Amino acid sequence: MNIKHFLDQTFTESLSSLAGSDTPGIVKQAQRVEFGHYQANGVMGAAKKIKTNPRELAQQLISTLDPETFTTEVAGPGFINVHLRTSFIASELNKLREDALLGVVPVEQTKIVVDYSAPNLAKEMHVGHLRSTTIGDAIVRILEFLGQDVIRANHVGDWGAQFGSLLAYMDRQSQKGESLSTELKDLEKFYQAASALFKSDEEFAKTARGYVVHLQNGDPKCLELWQQFIDESIRHSQEVYEKFDITLTRDDIRAESAYNDDLPIVIQELGEMQGLLVESEGAKCVFFDEFKGKDDKPLPAIIQKSDGGYPYMATDLAAARYRTRVLNADKVLYVVGGEQLLHLRQVFAVAGAAGYIQDNQEFRHLPFGMVLKADGSRFKTRDGADVKLIDVLDEAINRAFALVSEKNPSLAESERQEIAKVVGIGAVKYAELSKNRTTDYIFDWDTMLSFEGNTAPYLQYAYTRIRSIFRRASVEALEGEIELVEEVEIRLGLKILQFPEAIESTLEDYQANVLCNYLYELSGVFNTFYEQCPVLALDNPTSRLLICELTSRVLKQGLSLLGITTVEQM
């Protein structure tokens, strides 16, 4: 059950009948403990609308309620403070024990494509991919938890001019007798070597350009080389996903090149739309009044370049078309950097005009900010030394290993390694997810790999504390009921019941940090409870054990929705 919904409905109904028209109760979680558990803020606005005294209206409203579950009081200019009865909280908690979804109400199933991660296969994954990958994976997990039919779409870059120099370099190295798998072991170095050669060696550059043409014309030898490279690169990215505990698999890849055959069809279909596709300076473009470039000139969406080539606008249109027509998606979410805002707006606009997006289908861009270096400059993506994602993960695991070895030296090394993996990876993911998606952030090892305060290890640690209690409790089955006595028990109980509200507001704007925040608060309240309320010292610890169990279930579930795992001890 969603308590906020329940209260909001109650107050909205009551207020609407008093005001004579639809009037929202505006129920929120109370911001201060002295204001109770929830507060209804709708009275002031309603009173103004019907020109009456807000406090009187509030009084009138609460007299219409017959609350078995909560008590109310009017406060300030016309707030209504809601105090849930302890018995109500306890009975809801007892119900929750049987609920696999922990109070979350499943939604009506729709098909949702989530486009995320999308590394460029020419290179190794670097910190720039952190955001899309982590955020996208969390969104996917949350949607699936709610029972949605989710399709992961890893729109990897595997086509284009840059592959010319890579293939040329591959060819050259293999002629030198170098083993290809050794060569490609470090994709990053390989890419840099190839692009350096492209810049410095005119002969090589010429060969490379030739390879681009051959590749596009479907030359078998070229395609074979390309395929080898792509396979190797995908192996690299899968390795990263596996280490990073990302749910993407090879099957989720639908690469840019997969749309090659669709590109002429897109041109043809756009051409059939009256007046949509126009030629400008030799390129096939779509113009909309809403898009203006420099000097107020109309800005084209270039679908086909003057040399006949297809820019990524075309591929993205083909992908949009595929997602609605073949996959039959109700919703498509693009977890793509904010700098693509204009591009995606154009994609959506053209796709809409072309009929690739119907009115009942929603396309939405979920932008995120850039990862910056400590000096505020951005990470390069074309060449230059980026921080490799795999290195970040390894460093995180190493630091976590050192820490767990210091804190808990008695654990076996294999166990410490397992813990280090879970804690290190969790820390990296949480550092990313707990921030607002849209703003840029500065990549800093120490901030990202911190294990204190509002971090994943804090949440994981709260979980292990609970597990530790159960290890010592040696109870088989918990028989009995939850009874709330101490103030912090009530606070913890209510927090547990607010899990559905956290999930709901997380999905309002697909902001994982809302869920992070909730779990952090839950852990915080639990830690207070842990200090103040001994469990095993009681003659009958059942109620507190049950509270602990529910807390651990919500923590584990919530973390797993973020893609973070838990351990029994750390």
Add this chain to the structure above:
RNA sequence: GCCCUGGUAGCUCAGUUGGAUAGAGCAUCCGCCUCCUAAGCGGAGGGUCGCAGGUUCGACUCCUGCUCAGGGCGCCA
């Protein structure tokens, strides 16, 4: 020049359809391990919410102007 983001404590960031005294973490300082894991808990200091107007009973939140920072703006992705 135009468009999009953002500016909140020394640092990193929360702040949910406008609500009561703007909150965390890190860092600093003070307390707490004969007691279920101290990766923890309790407490202290630290703010003209970029600036100026406006709307409102009420503005960090909405509107306008200004300012600063970043991004984007015809054949790279």
